[in-house]
Each structure stands twice: as structure tokens, then as C-alpha cells.
Amino acid sequence: YILEKNQSRKDITFIAYSFGSLVAIELTRMLEAQGFNVKLILIDGSPAWLKTVKQQQLISESNDALETNILVGIVDMLAPTMSAELFIEFKKCKSWEEKLDILLERVPGNPLGFSVENMRNMCTCLYRRLQAMDNYDVSGVSLIKAPIVLLKSMLSMVKSLPEDYGLSE
Incomplete structure (x- = not known):
């Protein structure tokens, strides 16, 4: 798509946030x-x-723990009083789908107004992005030539990274 739309020019600027x-x-x-x-x-x-x-x-020693932690984090935002109870329920489950079904059945009234299908897709998208981050490895790939402008919060959640968030590597 990008190549098709930009046949007449060779300069492109991308603006991206977080996972993007x-x-x-x-x-x-x-x-x-x-x-x-x-x-x-x-x-x-x-x-x-x-x-x-x-x-x-999301400190997780296994994929199962990651699944549970993601869903508990979502419950913490939508129905905080249910977090402990659902944490116990999630621990009994054997799959992501089973855990997600419990969240969608038990969190009352869908406080965000999304359809069950949209909630399912959003939760699964978040889960898959976090898995992708675990598997993303830049070692051995060539550096890009593009100039990078990094916009970041004054109050960073991460203090242990270099000023450029490791982008110069």
C-alpha cells in the first residue's frame, strides 16, 4: 500500500506511538x-x-501467568472490586479463551459500552502485542538510517534506560 501510494516520491515520515x-x-x-x-x-x-x-x-514467569496478569489488569480498570475474585477464577483456567470468557461473563454491564465481540478483540489484541514484544529481537539486524525524533513524557515510567530509550543501538 505504501509503495503504491508513494510511487512519485521517496521521502516518508512516520509518526508512531508506543507499540506502533x-x-x-x-x-x-x-x-x-x-x-x-x-x-x-x-x-x-x-x-x-x-x-x-x-x-x-507485568511480571510473569510463564505465558499462563502473563495471560492472568493482563486480564487482572483489565479487571482492575473496569471493576476493581472483582479483581481478587477473578484472579482466583483465572488461575483455574487452562486457556486464554477460557479466561477471557470468564472476564466477559463476569464484569458487569460492560462499563466502556463496547460490544462483547469488541471487548474480546481488544483484550486479545493487547495479549498478542505483549507476546510479540517478548519475541521481538533486534540483535543481528542492521541499524536504520532514518533520523528519529523521540517525544517522551517528562515523568517516565522507566528510569533505567538511556536518554534515547536505546534507539541509537
């Missing part, structure tokens, strides 16, 4: 290989930043 930064970096890598000049504007996002936030916010 990974997508923008990978698109940049592909487009640079085809001769495009790319500029990146990243808002609170880099591979190292995302992995660090996940490790700090």
Missing part, C-alpha cells in the same frame, strides 16, 4: 532497503522501552 513504534521501525527498515528516505517521530516508544515497561508492569 515497533511497526514504524520495521516499516522503515523495509522501505530503506527499497531506496526510500524515512523520518521517524516516535512518541514514548522503542523496543527497549516497551520491553522494560512490560517487565516492570
Whole structure:
């Protein structure tokens, strides 16, 4: 799509936020290989930043624990008084789908006004993105040439990363 829409020009700027930064970096890598000049504007996002936030916010020793932690985090936002009870229920489940069914059945009245199908898709999308971050490995790939502008919060959730969130690596 990008190539089709930009046949007459070779300069592209991507603006990406959070997880979208990974997508923008990978698109940049592909487009640079085809001769495009790319500029990146990243808002609170880099591979190292995302992995660090996940490790700090969702401490999980297994995929099963990650699933449970994600759903408990969602319950904490939607129906905090149910978190402890649903945590116990989630621990009894054998699959993501089973846990997700419990969340969708038990959280009262869908406080965000989304359909059950949309809630299911949003939860699963979040889960898959977190899995993708675990599997994302930039070691051994060539550096991109694109200049990067990093916009970040003054109050960062992550203190252990370099000023550029590891983007120069």
C-alpha cells in the first residue's frame, strides 16, 4: 500500500506511538532497503522501552501467568472490586479463551459500552502485542538510517534506560 501510494516520491515520515513504534521501525527498515528516505517521530516508544515497561508492569514467569496478569489488569480498570475474585477464577483456567470468557461473563454491564465481540478483540489484541514484544529481537539486524525524533513524557515510567530509550543501538 505504501509503495503504491508513494510511487512519485521517496521521502516518508512516520509518526508512531508506543507499540506502533515497533511497526514504524520495521516499516522503515523495509522501505530503506527499497531506496526510500524515512523520518521517524516516535512518541514514548522503542523496543527497549516497551520491553522494560512490560517487565516492570507485568511480571510473569510463564505465558499462563502473563495471560492472568493482563486480564487482572483489565479487571482492575473496569471493576476493581472483582479483581481478587477473578484472579482466583483465572488461575483455574487452562486457556486464554477460557479466561477471557470468564472476564466477559463476569464484569458487569460492560462499563466502556463496547460490544462483547469488541471487548474480546481488544483484550486479545493487547495479549498478542505483549507476546510479540517478548519475541521481538533486534540483535543481528542492521541499524536504520532514518533520523528519529523521540517525544517522551517528562515523568517516565522507566528510569533505567538511556536518554534515547536505546534507539541509537
